[in-house]
Amino acid sequence: MVAGIYAAQIAKANKWVKWGSISPDYAYGRDFTDAFFTILQMKYPEVKIVTQMWPKLFEPDYTSHITAALNAKPDAIFSAFWGGDLATFLEQAQMFGFFDQVKFFGNGIADYSVLKAVKKVPAGLYTGSRYLRNVPDTKENQEFCDKYQKKFGDLPTHWSQECYTGVLFMEAAAKKAGTLETEPMIKALEGLTIKAPWGSPPKGTITMRAKDHTPIHYAEAWGMTIANPPYVKDIQYIDWDTILQHEELIYKKRGWI
Structure with a gap:
């Protein structure tokens, strides 16, 4: 949801109406891409999809997809790549000058595991991640990042954030339930609110x-990549009232509610 909301703002401001996608050919890649374009076209109806490609998961060579995308001459491309596939695509696309010719929107480019795998971080791409040192830009988040890096010798990723969040929830639920038994823990977790370094500002x-x-x-934000730390600039937070409204629209479209 967040990717489509953010992209609609940027696309409308720049009149980017011709769009394409390159996403992995399995359920996640197709569902994410469908949700992205549903929201993008809902908020910016002038958008037209001029090309869509579905490389196999763990594709080693994206040459044909990169050249086909450029031949379609879109204003912008969305991708649901992640992890190793995303790093591979970023490396290969730079060899073709891909990012000099089209605007690129992809979740997770700024995740530190991807940044570590890419030899040169391309600047000017639009991205978000569930964890960044500067999202939110608070003392608590920066302290977490510093302590993590000191202990493990590496920057935390969004998986680090999610695991730590899980532990915080389990601790709070156990205290609330007064036991570690399954059913009381489930009840204690439902509706539970905790403090976390990446909780949405200002709370x-x-x-x-x-x-x-x-x-x-949790803090949800997108921005533009830069080649050096903190790797993302011009951060825009997406408020959760907006996210949840669009989540409901997607669920209705798919017949889930």
Whole structure:
């Protein structure tokens, strides 16, 4: 949801109406891409999809997809690549001058595991991540990052954030339930709100939504990549009221509610 909301703002401001996508050909890649374009076209109806490509998961060579995308002459490309596939694509696309010819939107480019795998971070790409040292730009988040790096010798990734969040929730639920038994722990977790370094400003809290046990209200933001730390600039936060409104629209479109 967040990617589409953010992209619509940028696209409308720049009149980028011709769009394409290159995403991995499995459920996650197709669902994420569908949700992205649903929201993008909902908020900016002038958008037209001129090309879509679905390389296999763990594709080693994206040459044909890169050249086909450039031949379609889109204003911008969205991708649901992640991890190794994303790093591989970024490396290969730079060899073709891809990012000099089209605007690129992709989640997770700024995740530190991807940045570590890419020899040269391309500047000017639009991205978000569930963890960045400067999202939110608070003392608590920076202290977490510093302590993590000191202990493990590496920067935390969004997986680090999620695991740490899980531990914080388990600790709080155990204290609330007064036991580690499964059912009382489940009940204690439902609707539970905790303080976390990446809780949305200004409260700095995250809530475990009762109806589906999904964490909400963590800091969600996108920005533009730069080649050096902190790797993302011009951060724009997406508020959770907006995220949840668009989540409901996607669920209705898919017949889930």
